[in-house]
Amino acid sequence: MPASHFLPHIDQMAGYAPGEQPKDGVFIKLNTNENPYPPSPRVFEAIQNQLDARLRLYPDPMGTEFRNQAGQLFGLSADHFLPGNGSDDVLTILARSFVGPGDTMISATPSYILYKTLSDIQNAHLVHLPFEADWSLDPAKFAAEAARTGAKLAFLANPNSPSGTVLTPAQVADLARRLSCSLVVDEAYADFADAHCVDLVRDHPNVIITRTFSKGYGLAGLRLGYLVARPEVVAGLIKVKDSYNCDRLSLAGGTAALADQAYLAETRAKILATRARLTDSARSMGYQVPDSHANFIWCLGGPPATPTYEALKSQHILVRLMRYPGLEPAMRITVGTDAEIDRLLEVWRGLV
Numbered sequence: 001m002p003a004s005h006f007l008p009h010i011d012q013m014a015g016y017a018p019g020e021q022p023k024d025g026v027f028i029k030l031n032t033n034e035n036p037y038p039p040s041p042r043v044f045e046a047i048q049n050q051l052d053a054r055l056r057l058y059p060d061p062m063g064t065e066f067r068n069q070a071g072q073l074f075g076l077s078a079d080h081f082l083p084g085n086g087s088d089d090v091l092t093i094l095a096r097s098f099v100g101p102g103d104t105m106i107s108a109t110p111s112y113i114l115y116k117t118l119s120d121i122q123n124a125h126l127v128h129l130p131f132e133a134d135w136s137l138d139p140a141k142f143a144a145e146a147a148r149t150g151a152k153l154a155f156l157a158n159p160n161s162p163s164g165t166v167l168t169p170a171q172v173a174d175l176a177r178r179l180s181c182s183l184v185v186d187e188a189y190a191d192f193a194d195a196h197c198v199d200l201v202r203d204h205p206n207v208i209i210t211r212t213f214s215k216g217y218g219l220a221g222l223r224l225g226y227l228v229a230r231p232e233v234v235a236g237l238i239k240v241k242d243s244y245n246c247d248r249l250s251l252a253g254g255t256a257a258l259a260d261q262a263y264l265a266e267t268r269a270k271i272l273a274t275r276a277r278l279t280d281s282a283r284s285m286g287y288q289v290p291d292s293h294a295n296f297i298w299c300l301g302g303p304p305a306t307p308t309y310e311a312l313k314s315q316h317i318l319v320r321l322m323r324y325p326g327l328e329p330a331m332r333i334t335v336g337t338d339a340e341i342d343r344l345l346e347v348w349r350g351l352v
């Protein structure tokens with residue numbers, strides 16, 4: 001089909017470029033913030049239990065069991081939750097629901113690159129407001145910029161990627177109060193942080209939290225995420241989602257994963273310990289590493305990132321080279337197993 005059959009704005013947009021997904025086994029893969037540990041054994045069991053003739057039937061369009069389990073975990077009724085095919089699906093539903101052609105969305109920057117893609121697909125404009133030098137966000141400035149540009153939706157990744165930094169729930173609440181549009185708090189990495197903002201949906205009708213199973217729960221290959229918002233907001237979003245946006249296996253696996261919080265705590269503790277060691281090591285090599293509340297670190301300054309990235313890659317260690325306008329390229333490195341990080345440090349120290 002000739003490209004001219006596309007809508008002009010689709011024709012012109014760059015499209016999202018996911019991190020490299022090389023063939024299994026060749027690389028130590030520290031580039032897309034997957035969990036180095038397998039999911040809870042209960043997930044395998046739950047998926048196994050689904051492998052029968054019921055696969056010929058459509059799944060529950062609302063993921064009722066999943067919503068009940070999530071409700072139990074957070075002490076909210078099930079109608080506060082909406083599952084999706086990864087949190088990217090949920091973010092897409094939000095952009096489609098709130099943002100039309102010519103509208104504006106706003107995000108702090110640097111942050112998750114997908115927000116720009118979502119804005120491009122809607123033929124909207126994404127306004128960027130830089131984080132402050134200490135990775136805080138001035139809520140008055142952000143809200144003023146949102147008001148000035150008439151933003152229809154605001155995105156805040158919290159913890160943020162690539163910086164790994166967080167705003168406290170009180171700071172996020174302050175920001176939400178000042179905004180006249182909805183605020184999407186993308187908590188893809190909240191399982192590695194000390195606090196989260198889910199409780200804010202009780203008192204803030206414009207707060208929408210998004211979560212994923214790809215990071216904390218080690219289920220990036222399953223594709224499951226969800227959002228948390230006031231029931232009236234969820235009811236509106238249900239009109240926009242695909243009827244069957246989650247399959248039987250992912251809903252069963254995700255429900256089982258949520259039910260096994262002890263397993264999450266165990267793998268989380270290992271990742272946090274490795275993160276501390278990786279952070280100290282990177283700093284000792286001359287990098288400035290913001291304190292990370294996620295399962296990755298971001299290495300600013302220090303020896304030039306591009307040749308380091310290339311040299312690591314030549315040794316079969318894959319990290320993510322992040323390029324943002326106005327910033328030097330910098331490496332974002334996923335926290336792997338201790339053995340993976342030992343190997344990374346061995347090669348990396350030989351380069352600087």
Ligand SMILES: Cc1ncc(COP(=O)(O)O)c(C=O)c1O
Nearest residue numbers: 086087088112157188212214225
């Ligand atoms: C900030 C942020 N949000 C959302 C996602 C997407 O997660 P999912 O795998 O659930 O689509 C990512 C993935 O890297 C991310 O970094």
